[in-house]
Amino acid sequence: MNARKKIPGKKKSSDVEAKFRFILFVAGNEPNSQTAEYLLRNFCNKYLKEPYELKIIDVFKDYKSAIEKRITVVPTLIIEEPSSEKIIVGKIEKEDKLIEILGLRVIRSR
Amino acid sequence: MATKNTKYPNVKSYPAEIKKTPTFIHGLDEILRGGLPKNRTTVINGSAGSGKTVLGLEFIYRGAQAGEPGIFVCFEETPEQLRENAATFGWDIPALEAKNLIFLYDGTIKPEVIISGSFSLKGLLAVIAGKKQEMNAMRIVIDALDVVFRFFDSPAAVRNELHMLNDWLANEGMTTLLTVRPSKRPEAIAYEEFFESMGDCVIKMDIRVVEQITTRRLRVIKYRGSDYERNEYPYAITSTGLLATPISTVGLKHKPLGRKMSTGIKELDKILHGGYSKGSCILFAGEPGTGKTIMVSTFIEHACRKGDRILYIGFEESEDALVNNVSNAGINLKPHINDGKLFFITNYPEAMGAEEHFIRAVKKIDMFKPTHVVVDAISACPRMGGKLAAFEYLMRLLNHCKERGITIFLINQLSGSGTYLEISGNSISSMIDTVIYMKYVMCPGETNRVLQILKSRGSGHSNQKHEYLITDNGIKILEICSGKGEMLTGTARIEKEEEEKAEAEKLEYEISRMELELKRLKQIQNRISRETKLRMLKRGGEYQA
Numbered sequence: 309m310n311a312r313k314k315i316p317g318k319k320k321s322s323d324v325e326a327k328f329r330f331i332l333f334v335a336g337n338e339p340n341s342q343t344a345e346y347l348l349r350n351f352c353n354k355y356l357k358e359p360y361e362l363k364i365i366d367v368f369k370d371y372k373s374a375i376e377k378r379i380t381v382v383p384t385l386i387i388e389e390p391s392s393e394k395i396i397v398g399k400i401e402k403e404d405k406l407i408e409i410l411g412l413r414v415i416r417s418r
Numbered sequence: 419m420a421t422k423n424t425k426y427p428n429v430k431s432y433p434a435e436i437k438k439t440p441t442f443i444h445g446l447d448e449i450l451r452g453g454l455p456k457n458r459t460t461v462i463n464g465s466a467g468s469g470k471t472v473l474g475l476e477f478i479y480r481g482a483q484a485g486e487p488g489i490f491v492c493f494e495e496t497p498e499q500l501r502e503n504a505a506t507f508g509w510d511i512p513a514l515e516a517k518n519l520i521f522l523y524d525g526t527i528k529p530e531v532i533i534s535g536s537f538s539l540k541g542l543l544a545v546i547a548g549k550k551q552e553m554n555a556m557r558i559v560i561d562a563l564d565v566v567f568r569f570f571d572s573p574a575a576v577r578n579e580l581h582m583l584n585d586w587l588a589n590e591g592m593t594t595l596l597t598v599r600p601s602k603r604p605e606a607i608a609y610e611e612f613f614e615s616m617g618d619c620v621i622k623m624d625i626r627v628v629e630q631i632t633t634r635r636l637r638v639i640k641y642r643g644s645d646y647e648r649n650e651y652p653y654a655i656t657s658t659g660l661l662a663t664p665i666s667t668v669g670l671k672h673k674p675l676g677r678k679m680s681t682g683i684k685e686l687d688k689i690l691h692g693g694y695s696k697g698s699c700i701l702f703a704g705e706p707g708t709g710k711t712i713m714v715s716t717f718i719e720h721a722c723r724k725g726d727r728i729l730y731i732g733f734e735e736s737e738d739a740l741v742n743n744v745s746n747a748g749i750n751l752k753p754h755i756n757d758g759k760l761f762f763i764t765n766y767p768e769a770m771g772a773e774e775h776f777i778r779a780v781k782k783i784d785m786f787k788p789t790h791v792v793v794d795a796i797s798a799c800p801r802m803g804g805k806l807a808a809f810e811y812l813m814r815l816l817n818h819c820k821e822r823g824i825t826i827f828l829i830n831q832l833s834g835s836g837t838y839l840e841i842s843g844n845s846i847s848s849m850i851d852t853v854i855y856m857k858y859v860m861c862p863g864e865t866n867r868v869l870q871i872l873k874s875r876g877s878g879h880s881n882q883k884h885e886y887l888i889t890d891n892g893i894k895i896l897e898i899c900s901g902k903g904e905m906l907t908g909t910a911r912i913e914k915e916e917e918e919k920a921e922a923e924k925l926e927y928e929i930s931r932m933e934l935e936l937k938r939l940k941q942i943q944n945r946i947s948r949e950t951k952l953r954m955l956k957r958g959g960e961y962q963a
Contacts, residue, residue, distance in 0.1 A: 335538065335540035335541060335543075335544055336540075338538050340535070340536055340537055340538055341538075341540075343535075344535075367540070367544035367545065368540075368544045371544050371545050371547070371548025371549065374548075375545055375548075375549070378524050379542075379545065380493075380527065380539065380541050380542045380545075380566065381527075381538060381540075381566075382537060382538055382540050382541040382544075383537060384537075384541060394530075395528070395530070395531045396532045396534055397532070397533055397569075398533050398535035398536060398537045399534070399536060399537070400534050400535055401534065401535045402534060402535075405532070405534050406534075409532065
């Protein structure tokens with residue numbers, strides 16, 4: 309269940325290294341996982357103006373990746389870029405937290 | 419527990435014995451009457467340091483060795499730490515990992531992880547399910563499950579997760595071991611109760627300090643569908659893993675007493691009607707300095723010469739001190755130590771808990787296979803952590819020896835009150851076959867030593883008190899000497915003996931005097947009768963003339 313979303317408008321986007329790289333581990337239709345995926349997609353669309361990569365992994369379909377990343381609970385969001393790796397667990401209800409972690413400067417539009 | 423019943427619809431058709439998965443942990447399978455419930459959940463509730471992680475890891479390790487693959491999930495330690503800890507027990511985890519027989523999964527949640535909103539343990543379950551399929555795992559341990567629940571924001575969320583976990587495990591078909599640590603937080607109590615109810619078998623492990631000595635105990639709280647040993651059992655973490663010591667078999671498999679063996683002292687053999695019985699338990703009780711150690715050492719020297727093997731468990735003196743002390747009484751143990759017939763274990767009782775002492779002794783007994791075991795002294799055993807600890811230690815040790823037909827010599831140092839209970843030592847008197855009581859007898863101007871047999875099961879024995887001397891040449895038991903209705907010792911004995919000698923001389927003199935008198939009287943009689951005859955002859959002559 310890989311999903312790559314790139315913001316159009318930039319030059320050959322596929323060659324450009326994504327500034328943001330996320331991996332979200334979910335577990336099938338587990339409610340927290342579904343909420344997290346939905347909220348994260350919204351967040352990206354809303355705030356990320358630069359290319360990003362979002363990979364969604366269902367642990368029930370790909371347990372090996374889960375082992376690799378030492379996943380215990382779902383949803384777990386691993387932010388690989390920017391800067392050093394960060395891990396957030398839970399359904400990420402608060403956008404502010406993510407904004408802070410990603411170091412975004414957000415000019416809230418009215 | 420409805421899920422259990424759907425998984426095991428036939429459970430009522432064979433209620434007598436459910437299937438079990440052996441833990442292969444020394445002693446534990448005996449307590450559990452075969453092992454953990456197969457394909458069901460066992461909960462281990464243990465305080466910090468009680469060794470629950472070791473138990474879990476040993477369950478996986480020994481299972482893997484026996485060809486049953488296992489998964490170990492750790493929430494507290496990293497796999498690297500586990501491998502290192504396992505190596506100290508001589509368990510080569512990486513070798514079994516390489517064969518895909520063990521899988522260690524690091525479930526620790528790093529402190530830098532940010533928690534934002536609710537989550538579920540399903541990630542872990544997916545990993546376990548995938549790995550289980552891959553390696554055909556039959557055993558699983560989830561260690562320190564309570565740690566992960568600290569990250570949940572409400573007890574209700576924890577309960578939901580536990581229900582989900584329980585249902586999932588019930589359907590996975592693996593023998594599961596969950597370890598949890600009892601929490602002091604009030605909100606945790608609610609789900610701790612649930613832990614206990616979700617286990618088909620619940621084991622409590624406990625570490626406690628009794629009289630400054632650390633001891634460990636485990637107890638099976640419940641075991642659905644199976645009988646189990648219900649007492650609290652001491653266990654220890656040894657150099658090769660966990661070791662529990664069930665004592666349920668006490669007194670059932672003891673071997674009968676064997677042939678008589680010489681004590682090494684001729685007179686004592688006579689008093690005991692032939693000597694000590696092989697495989698019996700002989701107690702030497704006496705105040706300090708009465709020669710208990712010398713008495714036992716005399717036997718050791720004698721038995722070693724005949725080829726017996728002896729294990730000496732000492733709590734009071736070092737090996738060198740003891741060998742040196744008894745050499746003053748003409749007993750030479752050195753050659754027997756050198757040719758491996760005599761082996762010493764000397765430790766301070768305080769050095770470790772009773773179970774540790776017991777396990778060391780048992781390991782040595784099983785390896786060294788002694789004919790006889792000496793414990794010097796049982797009066798020091800309460801220093802292992804109280805009277806109960808001493809009782810458990812001695813009871814188990816005696817039991818272990820009696821089951822193997824090993825003769826046990828116990829030395830009991832008396833404080834002086836001399837009540838029978840103290841003499842027979844620590845309420846183990848029912849296990850003791852022969853009691854030799856050695857004591858001082860206070861006499862004017864001196865103190866003498868006497869010994870008495872208070873009990874000798876299955877054999878006749880002297881009921882008298884016997885005086886003995888400790889000489890440069892060992893122990894000498896003297897002939898019984900009595901007067902005025904009591905036994906005499908020391909100077910009194912000598913006085914009495916001299917008195918008797920004087921009396922005899924006096925009598926002898928009297929006899930010879932009387933004999934002389936008799937002789938004199940006889941001579942007088944002879945003379946008189948001769949004179950009478952002569953007179954009559956004269957008178958007859960006068961008549962005739």
